[in-house]
Amino acid sequence: MSLKADEVLAIARLARLSVADAEVGEHAAKLGSILEMIDQLQAADTAGIEPMAHPLSQGQRLRDDVATETDRRDDYQRNAPAVHDGLYLVPRVIE
Template sequence: MALSRQDVAHIAHLARLKVSDDEIDEYVAKLSSIIELVAQLQAADTQGVTPMAHPLDMAQRLRPDQVTESDQRESFQQNAPDVVDGLYRVPRVIE
């Protein structure tokens, strides 16, 4: 199944990716061929098959509700592009 330019623009927005006008046709072609590949599954008979939740049928482990992590904000924020007073700075959201 082929995707349209509008489909690609919509997916890109959902994925928060900017796609320029000169990139869009390539995305249409390549994503359409990928979707065509994965659409082969439509022919498989999966009537009554329980979707896999875990490859080894393991249950999620629980742990006691205790504090185990210490405050490492300063060391983590050394990787941040823009920090002020221990806060992450982004473009203004609220006028």
């Protein structure tokens, strides 16, 4: 199975990746070969089989609804590319 150029661009857009025109062909071919390999699944008989979401069928552990984290904003923001007064800076969103 092979992907069309506009399909590659649509997937890239959903994944928030930009794909240069020169790379579209290679992505289409390689993603196509991966999807072809994955397609072997279609032959499996899975009628009535419950999909497996967790390897230990474990329930979610709950804890009391109390704050446990201390304020470490300054530590965390040290890794941010751009901050100002504790706020993360991004390109202008509202004109």
